[in-house]
Amino acid sequence: MNTIDLVELGRTFTGNCDKPTLLYQDDQHTIYWLGVPEISAFRCNTYLIIDGKEAIIVDPGGRGAFEFVKMRVTQILAPEKITALIVCHQDPDVAASMVDWLTTNPAIKIITSVRTNILLHHYGKSNYSFVNINENPLYLFESGKKLRFCEAPFLHFPGAFTTWDETSGFLFSGDIWASIDLEWRLVVEDFVRHEMKMNLFHLDYMASNIAAKGFVSSIRNVAVNAILPQHGSILPKKHVVKALEYLQNLKCGLDLIYPADPPSYIPCQVGRN
């Protein structure tokens, strides 16, 4: 049972990124928000799940963020104790610091999809222990607690996936439900206002309504207690149903670029000289 009320946490949060913020805690299992290194509209969240001796970073971040994230981890445990990274897709703001974490501890496991893993090698390290979420959609902690990986094709990468922590019910959603926001809050209060901030990201990045609806349908049996995206604010339980409806009804990407059926293509401008 979580001892943290996320709605209350959002109301009292002062914006302090000098220390990790506890989001979930029970006897054996804790989850932290490690803060954001940059004050910008496009803030990148990094999370840490600790279960017994295992410590997994979700969305570790870019190389420029590494020292910041490492400092936050050090306030909780030695960085060498990090056992795995969950990398929901290969974008540099999610994944690039994996090479720094592998330097810190070469035994760190990289938990990701096959399509993501192929591209991760281009950051400069390929000799690591790869946990394939497509073949192993369940991750079992030594305690017996579980993570479930839910594939999210084309939201926005073909090999993108989300991670549901069974213990907390938290869904680490990567770029899904991400928002762009100068008046950022840790936890969403007003969902209607927040929709506009999610639109700024989703309309351009997410592939189509078919992809969005397909994902919503694939997680219909997952009991989500909160949504923790890689950008923007956390959605507490009271907003989860509305967040699912938002995605179900989302028109984005190809729906907007090619609204007609069959699509009317705009000819590419070709120089005449």
Ligand SMILES: [Fe+2]
């Ligand atoms: Fe991305």
Ligand SMILES: [Fe+2]
């Ligand atoms: Fe992202």
